[in-house]
Amino acid sequence: MRELSLHILDVVQNSLGAKASVIEINIEENIKKDLLIIEIKDNGSGMDEKMTKKVMDPFFTTRTTRKVGLGIPLFVHAAKSCGGDFKIQSEKGKGTAIEASFVLSHIDRAPIGSMADTMVSLVAMRPDVDFVYRHCVGDQVFILDTQEIKKTLQEVPLNNPMVLDWIKRFIEDNLKEINGGA
Amino acid sequence: MPVIKSMEELEKIRKQAKDMINLRVDNETKTRIVVGMGTCGIAAGARPVMLAILDELKKRNITNVIVTETGCIGLCQYEPLVDVIQPDHPKVTYVNMNPEKAREIVVKHIINNQVVDEYVVPNI
Numbered sequence: 001m002r003e004l005s006l007h008i009l010d011v012v013q014n015s016l017g018a019k020a021s022v023i024e025i026n027i028e029e030n031i032k033k034d035l036l037i038i039e040i041k042d043n044g045s046g047m048d049e050k051m052t053k054k055v056m057d058p059f060f061t062t063r064t065t066r067k068v069g070l071g072i073p074l075f076v077h078a079a080k081s082c083g084g085d086f087k088i089q090s091e092k093g094k095g096t097a098i099e100a101s102f103v104l105s106h107i108d109r110a111p112i113g114s115m116a117d118t119m120v121s122l123v124a125m126r127p128d129v130d131f132v133y134r135h136c137v138g139d140q141v142f143i144l145d146t147q148e149i150k151k152t153l154q155e156v157p158l159n160n161p162m163v164l165d166w167i168k169r170f171i172e173d174n175l176k177e178i179n180g181g182a
Numbered sequence: 183m184p185v186i187k188s189m190e191e192l193e194k195i196r197k198q199a200k201d202m203i204n205l206r207v208d209n210e211t212k213t214r215i216v217v218g219m220g221t222c223g224i225a226a227g228a229r230p231v232m233l234a235i236l237d238e239l240k241k242r243n244i245t246n247v248i249v250t251e252t253g254c255i256g257l258c259q260y261e262p263l264v265d266v267i268q269p270d271h272p273k274v275t276y277v278n279m280n281p282e283k284a285r286e287i288v289v290k291h292i293i294n295n296q297v298v299d300e301y302v303v304p305n306i
Contacts, residue, residue, distance in 0.1 A: 001225055010224045013253060071221040121232050125219070125251040152192050156199040159249075161240035166195055170188050 003113025004038060004102075007075045011040055011098060012122060014071060017062075018044025020095065022130045027112065029104060029137045036084075036104045036112075041097040047090040055088065075100055082106035116171040119144065120164050127158035133171075140178035144171060202245060211269055213247045213292060218263035220254030226261035227280065234281035235264070238288040247292060260303060266291050275303040 001007050008025060015023045020042035028037040047055070054060040056076055061069030075098075076086040083103035090096040102109050119133055123146060133144040144167070150158060157163075217223070217232045235249055257263060260277035264284060267273045274297055276287055283301055290296050 006224050006229065009219070009229060010221050013219055013221075013224075013251075016251075017253065069221075074221065074225075117229055117233060120236075121219075121229050124232070124236055124249055125217075149192065152189065153196050153199075156196050160195075160199045160202070161236065162195045162199050163192070164236060165240070166188070166192055170192075173188065 001074060001078070002110060004036075004078070004110050005113035005115050005118040007078060007100075008038065008040065008115070009118045009121060010071045011075055015040065015042035015044050015096065016126060016129065018042060018046070018096065020044030020129065022132070024132045025134070027115070027133075027135045029135075031104065031138055034104045036102040036109070037099060038102075039097065039099045041095065043095040046092045046094050046096055048092050052088055052090045052096075056086075072098075078102075078110060082109040115175065116168045119171055120168050123167060124159050124164055135175060135178065137178045137180075142171075142174040142178050144174075211246075213269070214265075214267040215247060215249045215288075215292075216252050216265040216267065217249070218253070218255065218257075218261055219251040220258075220261075222254050222258035223261045223263065226258075228262040230281045231262045231264065231279045231284045234284045235288060238285045239292075242288070242293065244288075244292065257303070263303075276301045277303045 001010070012023055012025070022043050024039070024041040026037070026039040028035075030037070055069070055072045058070055058073040072088070079086045079100040079102055083106050084101040086101075087099045088096065115133070115135065119131065122131060131144070131146045135142045146158060149163075149167070153163065215235055217228055217235070219228050219232075232249065232251075239247055239249070252265070255263070257277070262279040264276045264279050264287065265273055266276070266287065274291070276283070276298070278301070287298055287301065290298050
């Protein structure tokens with residue numbers, strides 16, 4: 001995957017598959033520590049300890065259509081090849097949390113890419129699910145919470161084309177802002 | 183911060199969009215466009231394909247279509263895959279999609295009701 005935002009889109013599919021109703025995506029760019037942390041938490045069905053260990057294995061998948069599952073292994077590889085680490089925590093019935101860290105300035109670190117595109121794709125496909133996307137750069141924070149947007153929209157669906165357009169612009173503008181308006 | 187202005191804008195959008203809702207039809211009679219969003223699909227470029235479909239539908243003001251996702255269906259070599267499912271019609275699966283082809287499918291299949299044979303999954 002060329003962008004970390006594509007890994008995020010991919011890993012969130014696991015949460016959707018686990019029937020999560022709230023999915024949190026946290027991105028922290030810590031320039032002082034030269035660290036990038038991506039965290040994805042869901043309240044889906046979770047996994048037991050045995051299965052949690054297995055998901056890092058490319059030859060494990062819950063699917064029956066084919067024998068490999070590369071989503072998590074690819075993400076782990078992306079983190080580890082940039083001096084980072086990967087952690088996964090899960091509890092049956094409660095949900096799953098993953099955390100991938102990267103050395104921010106590592107030459108092999110893929111760019112974060114378009115988080116606006118990733119979020120718009122997710123919201124368009126699954127307006128029923130609540131997404132909380134939090135992005136920190138240094139001490140600047142931006143939060144997109146679809147629960148709040150839904151409150152403002154009332155009966156208008158989240159996947160209305162005009163609303164999707166607004167979400168895209170909202171994310172792009174705010175990311176520019178927290179990146180110092182560049 | 184432009185945030186407050188944006189939230190005001192969202193309120194305006196709500197008012198505009200509200201009028202459109204009443205014209206919508208039930209989910210059962212809607213056409214569904216399903217984009218393959220497994221690891222294979224995403225790696226092959228499913229995200230820009232999905233965004234192109236959404237954009238084309240918006241441009242042409244088509245509201246009776248649902249765009250949704252599915253995981254890997256085992257045809258990874260043909261990703262990005264797009265299914266068009268119309269009520270009372272067999273499902274049509276398009277392969278090796280890109281944003282341009284996806285837009286073409288919206289115009290030809292969704293609007294003009296003509297299956298784009300050259301992009302349909304080969305018999306295997």
